[in-house]
Amino acid sequence: MDWAVHQRRMLARIGDDASYSHAGGAAVTVRGKFLAPYQNAFDIVAGSAPTFFCEAADLNARPVGDTLTINGVTYTIAAPPQADDTGFGAVPLEAT
């Protein structure tokens, strides 16, 4: 089994559904894994670094500014997906 197939299988089992909307268009469901590890700013302001790990092809080619709604919370895509050669990668998100 190649790695991309394995990742799709893993996301199907342990992933999250996100409602993805490009440029205000109709929302579609994208399967991925939402992560929000602790991240602080200037060593003094607490926060998180929300990311959505998914297949880059599931998003528009220029997704920055699009929205992903995950578990009822809407995020803006802050940077292009950092996809590896399997086509999967982390999408940096910003809370709205």
Place this chain on the structure above:
Amino acid sequence: MTAVHLRTQIRDAAASTLGNLATTGARVHKAYMRPLDDASLPCLLIKLEGQEDIEPSSIGTILDREMDLVVTGFAKATGDVDATLNEIALEVENALAAVPTLGGKCTDCLLTKIQTDVDLETDKPVGRIDLTYRVSYFTNAGAPGTLL
């Protein structure tokens, strides 16, 4: 002899002066602390930074002292965080200009530098603005807690 060094008295006087501004309210800190959550922002952190320059005067044991008091504002927002930082600067500058000796704790307290920075690595942009004041004061060598 006053037990508390004038450095602490000056820092505390600045904190007191800035303790009720419109944007930062009572969220004023005088020491580094554990990371602040969203409910604790916007806020101010007041600290004495870097080297204090001390020169003996030609009059006996009087010390001519200068140090930097840095007032840092922190804000976190998805909107125009720069505008919030500038509003914090406006309020801090107005408040400290109204008490140039910090209630008799120093001889002068002048704004010398403003620096801003924004961190985009967290869930919302976090901005900081550092207002650096040059504080001058005189003491006797053996009485650092008393302003001359």
